[in-house]
Amino acid sequence: xxxxxxxxxxxxxxxxxxxxxxxxxxxxxxxxxxxxxxxxxxxxxxxxxxxxxxxxxxxxxxxxxxxxxxxxxxxxxxxxxxxxxxxxxxxxxxxxxxxxxxxxxxxxxxxxxxxxxxxxxxxxxxxxxxxxxxxxxxxxxxxxxxxxxxxxxxxxxxxxxxxxxxxxxxxxxxxxxxxxxxxxxxxxxxxxxxxxxxxxxxxxxxxxxxxxxxxxxxxxxxxxxxxxxxxxxxxxxxxxxxxxxxxxxxxxxxxxxxxxxxxxxxxxxxxxxxxxxxxxxxxxxxxxxxxxxxxxxxxxxxxxxxxxxxxxxxxxxxxxxxxxxxxxxxxxxxxxxxxxxxxxxxxxxxxxxxxxxxxx
Amino acid sequence: xxxxxxxxxxxxxxxxxxxxxxxxxxxxxxxxxxxxxxxxxxxxxxxxxxxxxxxxxxxxxxxxxxxxxxxxxxxxxxxxxxxxxxxxxxxxxxxxxxxxxxxxxxxxxxxxxxxxxxxxxxxxxxxxxxxxxxxxxxxxxxxxxxxxxxxxxxxxxxxxxxxxxxxxxxxxxxxxxxxxxxxxxxxxxxxxxxxxxxxxxxxxxxxxxxxxxxxxxxxxxxxxxxxxxxxxxxxxxxxxxxxxxxxxxxxxxxxxxxxxxxxxxxxxxxxxxxxxxxxxxxxxxxxxxxxxxx
Amino acid sequence: xxxxxxxxxxxxxxxxxxxxxxxxxxxxxxxxxxxxxxxxxxxxxxxxxxxxxxxxxxxxxxxxxxxxxxxxxxxxxxxxxxxxxxxxxxxxxxxxxxxxxxxxxxxxxxxxxxxxxxxxxxxxxxxxxxxxxxxxxxxxxxxxxxxxxxxxxxxxxxxxxxxxxxxxxxxxxxxxxxxxxxxxxxxxxxxxxxxxxxxxxxxxxxxxxxxxxxxxxxxxxxxxxxxxxxxxxxxxxxxxxxxxxxxxxxxxxxxxxx
Numbered sequence: 001x002x003x004x005x006x007x008x009x010x011x012x013x014x015x016x017x018x019x020x021x022x023x024x025x026x027x028x029x030x031x032x033x034x035x036x037x038x039x040x041x042x043x044x045x046x047x048x049x050x051x052x053x054x055x056x057x058x059x060x061x062x063x064x065x066x067x068x069x070x071x072x073x074x075x076x077x078x079x080x081x082x083x084x085x086x087x088x089x090x091x092x093x094x095x096x097x098x099x100x101x102x103x104x105x106x107x108x109x110x111x112x113x114x115x116x117x118x119x120x121x122x123x124x125x126x127x128x129x130x131x132x133x134x135x136x137x138x139x140x141x142x143x144x145x146x147x148x149x150x151x152x153x154x155x156x157x158x159x160x161x162x163x164x165x166x167x168x169x170x171x172x173x174x175x176x177x178x179x180x181x182x183x184x185x186x187x188x189x190x191x192x193x194x195x196x197x198x199x200x201x202x203x204x205x206x207x208x209x210x211x212x213x214x215x216x217x218x219x220x221x222x223x224x225x226x227x228x229x230x231x232x233x234x235x236x237x238x239x240x241x242x243x244x245x246x247x248x249x250x251x252x253x254x255x256x257x258x259x260x261x262x263x264x265x266x267x268x269x270x271x272x273x274x275x276x277x278x279x280x281x282x283x284x285x286x287x288x289x290x291x292x293x294x295x296x297x298x299x300x301x302x303x304x305x306x307x308x309x310x311x312x313x314x315x316x317x318x319x320x321x322x323x324x325x326x327x328x329x330x331x332x333x334x335x336x337x338x339x340x341x342x343x344x345x346x347x348x349x350x351x352x353x354x355x356x357x358x359x360x
Numbered sequence: 361x362x363x364x365x366x367x368x369x370x371x372x373x374x375x376x377x378x379x380x381x382x383x384x385x386x387x388x389x390x391x392x393x394x395x396x397x398x399x400x401x402x403x404x405x406x407x408x409x410x411x412x413x414x415x416x417x418x419x420x421x422x423x424x425x426x427x428x429x430x431x432x433x434x435x436x437x438x439x440x441x442x443x444x445x446x447x448x449x450x451x452x453x454x455x456x457x458x459x460x461x462x463x464x465x466x467x468x469x470x471x472x473x474x475x476x477x478x479x480x481x482x483x484x485x486x487x488x489x490x491x492x493x494x495x496x497x498x499x500x501x502x503x504x505x506x507x508x509x510x511x512x513x514x515x516x517x518x519x520x521x522x523x524x525x526x527x528x529x530x531x532x533x534x535x536x537x538x539x540x541x542x543x544x545x546x547x548x549x550x551x552x553x554x555x556x557x558x559x560x561x562x563x564x565x566x567x568x569x570x571x572x573x574x575x576x577x578x579x580x581x582x583x584x585x586x587x588x589x590x591x592x593x594x595x596x597x598x599x600x601x602x603x604x605x606x607x608x609x610x611x612x613x614x615x616x617x618x619x620x621x622x623x624x625x626x627x628x629x630x631x632x633x634x635x636x637x638x639x640x641x642x643x644x645x646x647x648x649x650x651x652x653x654x
Numbered sequence: 655x656x657x658x659x660x661x662x663x664x665x666x667x668x669x670x671x672x673x674x675x676x677x678x679x680x681x682x683x684x685x686x687x688x689x690x691x692x693x694x695x696x697x698x699x700x701x702x703x704x705x706x707x708x709x710x711x712x713x714x715x716x717x718x719x720x721x722x723x724x725x726x727x728x729x730x731x732x733x734x735x736x737x738x739x740x741x742x743x744x745x746x747x748x749x750x751x752x753x754x755x756x757x758x759x760x761x762x763x764x765x766x767x768x769x770x771x772x773x774x775x776x777x778x779x780x781x782x783x784x785x786x787x788x789x790x791x792x793x794x795x796x797x798x799x800x801x802x803x804x805x806x807x808x809x810x811x812x813x814x815x816x817x818x819x820x821x822x823x824x825x826x827x828x829x830x831x832x833x834x835x836x837x838x839x840x841x842x843x844x845x846x847x848x849x850x851x852x853x854x855x856x857x858x859x860x861x862x863x864x865x866x867x868x869x870x871x872x873x874x875x876x877x878x879x880x881x882x883x884x885x886x887x888x889x890x891x892x893x894x895x896x897x898x899x900x901x902x903x904x905x906x907x908x909x910x911x912x
Contacts, residue, residue: 052551072554085552089570098566099556150557385734386742388727393749393792395776396785400764401756407767453669461662475894476887477673479847483868484886487879488676491683498679529676532669582754589757592853596869606759606854613763613858625767628760635755 003028003186004154009058011044018044020210029184031177033197036207042190043158049188050156051075062153078147082159084139086131092142093118093127099150117145120179137168144176148183155180155187161196173200194234198222206230224354231277238325240276241358244268255320259295262352273358278349280327287346294348299324301343313339401632408625419626427603428627435588435605436634438520442527443583447576449528450535458543471540474533481530486596489526493517518598526597527587534586535579542575574646581642585635605631677887684880696881709867716787716863717849721842723788724795732799733830736808750796753789761786762858779859786855791845798841802834840901847893851886
């Protein structure tokens with residue numbers, strides 16, 4: 001049963017629509033990421049849920065209660081801000097205690113709860129530090145503890161990691177997920193970092209220009225993007241423009257190659273232009289002429305980028321068809337693939353790849 | 361040849377030469393402030409203690425005579441009153457405009473108007489208030505038609521509270537300009553506090569005012585100084601008939617010699633000392649709150 | 655939230671009344687015509703008087719001098735502090751704020767006492783006036799120059815210019831000044847607004863600046879006084895508007911809700 005429901009929410013600033021009829025629901029304990037580029041409306045939606053903005057239309061329902069018109073101080077939603085927003089005049093412990101004090105919780109209970117939460121985020125040693133005496137990562141942990149202290153119904157996080165260094169970011173995102181799962185708290189997480197969203201979420205809502213482009217699990221979003229925007233915003237994607245040779249045979253022309261695909265869209269006819277969407281890591285080096293389920297291309301390597309565990313290859317398809325990006329294991333070179341600029345290599349990819357109508 | 365051997369033999373000297381070359385950049389500021397700020401101030405101090413037979417404190421002792429003491433008292437009271445009222449009113453007005461209570465479009469207008477009004481001081485301001493609240497001013501006459509006789513009730517534009525009302529015309533806007541940046545920063549903290557269930561009162565009591573303490577103190581100090589040194593407004597409004605320290609100094613300077621030059625020097629030094637004292641209070645407060653301010 | 659809004663409106667309306675009524679009263683007073691004269695008579699007689707233009711020119715000239723002084727005095731020191739000796743920055747700021755501790759009337763007293771009785775060129779009244787105005791505008795000039803330098807990455811730009819073989823004069827005129835132009839102009843127009851109506855210093859030194867002219871005229875003609883107040887208000891508005899307009903890009907406004 002849905003715990004948090006967002007119904008047809010719409011918000012307009014001046015002439016610009018920030019949030020356009022967004023609807024989705026979250027189950028109790030679910031972690032949902034709102035993913036999108038800046039200005040796509042994800043933060044506005046979060047602020048509407050928190051009560052800092054009023055929607056022009058639509059409803060927010062929490063646990064069966066309509067909170068759309070409820071003032072923010074009564075909603076009991078814990079929010080973590082991008083800039084931490086810790087009160088600089090209070091110690092870490094007093095920051096965490098603040099939401100309990102406003103609710104007139106007895107003092108001894110406050111002390112116990114503060115200790116509990118600071119140890120949950122691993123900062124019990126730094127309870128008496130002021131925010132400026134803490135590192136960025138520590139400040140954000142305090143902010144998380146502060147948001148969680150009053151036992152909020154929903155946890156809202158507004159790009160909480162974007163001001164931190166890469167390493168701390170990765171550590172803290174694991175920790176946020178762990179705490180969220182321990183507490184089983186329903187969470188909305190705003191981010192523009194697709195890797196973060198894929199790693200942390202139960203489901204992802206991909207935002208673009210105020211609309212929800214796609215809603216689904218990380219696997220669905222990554223493997224079966226339903227729009228060109230999602231395909232290129234989440235992960236890298238080769239988009240090859242082809243022309244349908246025969247719909248019934250499942251053949252398309254890429255340059256002067258003929259390729260086989262399993263699933264052409266229903267509404268295309270012979271001669272239409274379509275796009276093949278292929279993730280770089282789904283393209284294999286080498287070619288086994290006997291494997292009929294694979295499409296084969298020859299690629300001239302333009303650039304080889306060393307990425308640690310993997311190699312990033314940019315190349316040009318021989319015989320026309322444009323550029324191709326590959327992401328191959330690093331040991332591909334050891335196996336004699338001769339990946340260096342100018343080299344010509346065989347590559348293959350499965351017939352069961354996504355094909356969409358070309359956007360024109 | 362010579363350069364090479366110099367560099368090799370005495371790097372310390374070369375460094376010192378470079379330091380001196382660097383000092384040239386500071387020379388204009390140093391010379392200018394020495395000639396036009398430091399030396400005149402020192403000169404006043406010297407003048408104030410120079411008696412006919414060596415150093416003396418007689419002129420400072422004279423400052424404690426009723427008339428001069430009263431001038432200081434009125435000056436300080438006027439400055440304190442306009443600073444405190446101006447700071448409070450300016451804070452409330454600024455919060456109404458930037459805190460979201462009033463439409464957003466009013467913000468740039470308020471800031472521009474504040475920029476203008478905070479600079480609209482002196483002679484024209486005195487004229488404007490004479491036209492408004494003077495004995496035949498528009499508001500005075502209007503209130504009289506409602507059978508409210510301001511002047512019969514003891515109000516005078518040329519008295520203490522008349523000056524306060526007039527000074528507030530530049531003090532409040534100055535406060536708005538000073539405090540708006542600080543209030544802007546308060547925005548996320550207010551959301552955080554609200555999100556944690558704080559009422560507006562709780563927010564101001566536990567978060568807003570503690571965070572604003574230093575900017576508020578700084579603004580109060582600036583407002584005090586702004587009014588303490590004001591001469592033209594008071595002079596034009598009262599035709600120099602109000603007992604303020606700047607007016608007394610002005611009388612001496614413009615040749616209406618009613619007291620000795622050294623006494624004027626002592627009065628001027630007294631003004632500077634009061635300003636320095638207020639500055640020091642601010643610095644101490646500043647130092648003390650470094651505890652939670654990075 | 656709702657209650658706060660009502661309070662805010664009340665505050666807004668009271669403020670509007672307090673700030674608008676004096677302007678309306680003054681304007682209304684300035685339009686009270688004498689017998690047989692058009693209602694704008696007070697304005698024409700002011701705008702036709704040679705003294706008005708002379709005094710205004712004098713004041714604006716002196717304001718310009720104060721700006722130039724501020725430029726010559728503050729820019730090199732602040733620039734060098736940003737580039738090489740950051741530990742001197744607080745001292746420069748301190749010196750630039752000091753004029754605030756010395757009220758104008760005290761400053762002019764000190765200048766007259768020290769230099770009036772013969773000190774070469776310093777005893778010239780016009781030198782004292784320019785110097786005093788330079789001192790009075792120092793905090794504002796410093797503030798704007800400081801803002802400009804802070805936002806331009808002095809070190810990187812200077813090192814880039816030095817790396818390309820530029821001389822110090824070239825760096826100053828082609829790198830530093832163009833980059834702080836906006837905030838400089840902002841400070842300059844603020845100084846204009848500040849100096850334009852100045853009275854205490856110039857009257858003590860015996861100059862017929864705009865402030866002195868206003869007082870002398872206002873003492874004899876009541877309508878003229880009101881008209882001058884309106885003219886002065888418009889002039890200040892003009893300078894402040896230009897100031898805010900030129901520095902609109904250099905002041906980063908902290909945005910509210912998105």
